[in-house]
Amino acid sequence: MSYIELENVKVEFGQERTFISKRRKVAKVVALNDTSLKINEGEFVAIMGKSGCGKTTLLNVVGTLLKPQGGAFLLDGRNITDMNDCELAKLRNHEVGFIVQHFALVDDITVEKNVALPLTYRHIPKKEIDKKVAEILKRLSISDKSKRYPYELSGGQKQRVAIARALITEPKLLLADEPTGALDEETGNEIVDILKELNAKNRMTIIMATHDKEIALAANYIIHMKDGKIVS
Amino acid sequence: MLECLRMVKKYILTCISMVITVVLVGCLIILLDEKIQEHNKKGYPQSGKYQITVDIFGPDYSAYLRNGKAFDDYCDLYEELNTDFRWKYVSEDELYAKVESGDVPQECFREAEERSGGMYDGYVKVILATEDFVKEHGIVIDKGQLFSGYTEYEISPCPVWLGGLYENTCEINDLLSIDIDGIVYPCYVAGFISQESCYYSETENRMISCDNAVFVPHFYNMENNRECRDFLERYFNGIIYSDLSYEEVNNAIDNLQSKYNISSLTLIDTDPTKRFDEWSSRHSKMSGQIVRSLERITWAIVIGAAGVLGMLLTTVMRREMYNLGIYMLCGRSYKYIVGIILSFVTLLLLVSDFVLIGICQVSEAGVSAYVKIHAMLIILWTLSSLGSTIVTQKNDIMSFVGGKE
Known part of the structure; x- marks a missing residue:
C-alpha cells in the first residue's frame, strides 16, 4: 500500500449562492478534477504546472488543510475524509511539515519561538522544547539567529527557519510549496540541498510544488498538472 | 489561549479603542437611563x-x-x-x-x-x-x-x-x-x-x-x-x-x-x-415621548457601537489571518482558530464590563442601568462572534499563507 493514495479527488471553489431570493451564480473554479495519485513512503516528488493548475490545492489536500469534496484520500492507510477537524489538526501537527514560498513565519515572535510553535501545541515541557529547538537550529546553521525576529533575517535565513519549524516535529511527510520561489538561485539551491539531504538521510516523504525545472530535477520524479488534473 | 494574548499585545491600541468605544457607549446608556428614570419619576402629578x-x-x-x-x-x-x-x-x-x-x-x-x-x-x-x-x-x-x-x-x-x-x-x-x-x-x-x-x-x-x-x-x-x-x-x-x-x-x-x-x-x-389639567396631560405626554426617544437613541447607539466594533474587529482579523493560517499549518484546528477570535472578543468585552461596572457603582446607577449595560454587552458579543465567525469562514485562511488557485 502506498503512503499517499488519492483517488478521483475533486475540489471546487466558489458555489451557487441564494441572495435575497434571486439566484446569483458565482463562477466555479475546479481546482482538482478527479485527481488520482499514489506516492510511496520516502519518495521525493516534484509537482510542476502553470499558476492556478491546482498544485497548491493538491498540497493543501495532502496536508489535511482542505477536505476534498469528492473521491478518497488515504494517508498511511487512514481515510482522511472520515476524520474530523480536531483529528486532522492533530495529524498535521504530528506527521506533516509545511514549507511555503513566503515562509509563513509569525513576525512578532522570535526565531526560536517560531520554530517551537508546533511543539507548544503538544504540551511538551519547555526544557525539552528548548533542547529540540537548539538542535534543529544548529543543524540548519542558524543558531546565532535564535533571538532575532523574522523581519531581521534574509530570505534564505527565513526559509531555513521555516524548514526548522517543519522538521522540529520529525514529520514523515514534508510539503514544500514553491520553497525557492522567493529566493535567489544560490540560496534556492541551498534549500533544495537541505531537502535532498532530508529525503536521503531521514527517508522523509517530500512533495514539492515548483515552477522551476532545475529545482524539480532534484526530485525522484516529476508530476505535471494542468487544469486540476495530473497529465503525466 | 496564548495566541489570543499575543493578539491583544500586538493590537493593543486597537484593543484600547474598542474598550473605550464600548465604555463610552456604556456611559451614554447609564446617562440616558438616568434621564429616563428621572422622567419616569417626574411624571406629573407625582411630584x-x-x-x-x-x-x-x-x-x-x-x-x-x-x-x-x-x-x-x-x-x-x-x-x-x-x-x-x-x-x-x-x-x-x-x-x-x-x-x-x-x-x-x-x-x-x-x-x-x-x-x-x-x-x-x-x-x-x-x-x-x-x-x-x-x-x-x-x-x-x-x-x-x-x-x-x-x-x-x-x-x-x-x-x-x-x-x-x-x-x-x-x-x-x-x-x-x-x-x-x-x-x-x-x-x-x-x-x-x-x-x-x-x-x-x-x-x-x-x-x-x-x-x-x-x-x-x-x-x-x-x-x-x-x-x-x-x-x-x-x-x-x-x-x-x-x-x-x-x-x-x-x-x-x-x-x-x-x-x-x-x-x-x-x-x-x-x-x-x-x-392645570391641560398642562398636566401635555406634560405627561411629553414625558412619555421623551422617554421613548431616549430609549430609541440608546438602542441606535448600541447598533452604531456594534458597527464600529465590527469594523475594528474586521481590521484586526484581516491583519491576523496570515498568523491564524500559520497556526493551522502548525497543527491548530479550525475550531481552535475560531476560538482564538471569540476569546479575543470576550476578553475585550469582559474588560469593558469591569470598567462599566465600576462606573455604575461610582455613579450609583440603578438596576436598570446594570441590566441595559449587560444586555448591550451580550448583543455586542453575539454580533461580534457571529460576524467574526462568518468572516473567518468566508475567507479561506490558508489562501493568506499559501496563495489562491
Whole structure:
C-alpha cells in the first residue's frame, strides 16, 4: 500500500449562492478534477504546472488543510475524509511539515519561538522544547539567529527557519510549496540541498510544488498538472 | 489561549479603542437611563408643589401660647423645614402691618372705610419674601438690589422692597418704620419691584398684586413673647417645591410631626391635575415621548457601537489571518482558530464590563442601568462572534499563507 493514495479527488471553489431570493451564480473554479495519485513512503516528488493548475490545492489536500469534496484520500492507510477537524489538526501537527514560498513565519515572535510553535501545541515541557529547538537550529546553521525576529533575517535565513519549524516535529511527510520561489538561485539551491539531504538521510516523504525545472530535477520524479488534473 | 494574548499585545491600541468605544457607549446608556428614570419619576402629578400649613386652634393654640417648650419645638421645626436638602420651602404669607413713619402713597393704605373705627388706619400690605420666593414667582426688581442673605432681624435697619406705587413717594435708602405684629422694625428702601407685578398665591388661590406691597425679608423673631408666637405660626404657611413624590414628602412631614410632636402640621397636595389639567396631560405626554426617544437613541447607539466594533474587529482579523493560517499549518484546528477570535472578543468585552461596572457603582446607577449595560454587552458579543465567525469562514485562511488557485 502506498503512503499517499488519492483517488478521483475533486475540489471546487466558489458555489451557487441564494441572495435575497434571486439566484446569483458565482463562477466555479475546479481546482482538482478527479485527481488520482499514489506516492510511496520516502519518495521525493516534484509537482510542476502553470499558476492556478491546482498544485497548491493538491498540497493543501495532502496536508489535511482542505477536505476534498469528492473521491478518497488515504494517508498511511487512514481515510482522511472520515476524520474530523480536531483529528486532522492533530495529524498535521504530528506527521506533516509545511514549507511555503513566503515562509509563513509569525513576525512578532522570535526565531526560536517560531520554530517551537508546533511543539507548544503538544504540551511538551519547555526544557525539552528548548533542547529540540537548539538542535534543529544548529543543524540548519542558524543558531546565532535564535533571538532575532523574522523581519531581521534574509530570505534564505527565513526559509531555513521555516524548514526548522517543519522538521522540529520529525514529520514523515514534508510539503514544500514553491520553497525557492522567493529566493535567489544560490540560496534556492541551498534549500533544495537541505531537502535532498532530508529525503536521503531521514527517508522523509517530500512533495514539492515548483515552477522551476532545475529545482524539480532534484526530485525522484516529476508530476505535471494542468487544469486540476495530473497529465503525466 | 496564548495566541489570543499575543493578539491583544500586538493590537493593543486597537484593543484600547474598542474598550473605550464600548465604555463610552456604556456611559451614554447609564446617562440616558438616568434621564429616563428621572422622567419616569417626574411624571406629573407625582411630584411638584405641595402646600404646607399649620393650623393651631382652640385649646392647642392656648397651650402653644403658654408652653415655652412648644415654641422652641416650632422654632426647630421651622429651621428644619428651611434647611432640608430634599426640598425647597418657600414661606408664603401676606399680612398687614402698620407704617409708623415714612411716606406712603394713599392708595397703598388698606381702605380705612372697610372697618368702622379705623381699625386698619395706617396699615399696608406686607409680603414676607425670600430669594426663593422671588425666583419661584418670577418677580423682577426694577431698581436697587436683592436683600439676599438678610436673616438677622436684629441688624437694623432692615432692607425692604417696595411695590411700583411707592415710586411716587419714596426713593432708595429712604427710611421707614414698620410695626409687624407689635414689633417695630426700622427699615430702609433697598429697591423697587417692577410696575404691575403680581404672583399667584397657592395658599390663597388667587393672584396678588405687588404694586401696593412692601416686601420684607423673611425672618422670624425668636423672642418668646405672644407676638412672636403668633408671628412664627404664620411663617409655616408656604409651599414645598420638591422632585419627590407627594407620598415621599408626606412621609417626611409625618416624621417631622412625630419628631416635634406637632399634630397641626399638614401637607396638602396642590393637585395640579385639577388646576392645570391641560398642562398636566401635555406634560405627561411629553414625558412619555421623551422617554421613548431616549430609549430609541440608546438602542441606535448600541447598533452604531456594534458597527464600529465590527469594523475594528474586521481590521484586526484581516491583519491576523496570515498568523491564524500559520497556526493551522502548525497543527491548530479550525475550531481552535475560531476560538482564538471569540476569546479575543470576550476578553475585550469582559474588560469593558469591569470598567462599566465600576462606573455604575461610582455613579450609583440603578438596576436598570446594570441590566441595559449587560444586555448591550451580550448583543455586542453575539454580533461580534457571529460576524467574526462568518468572516473567518468566508475567507479561506490558508489562501493568506499559501496563495489562491
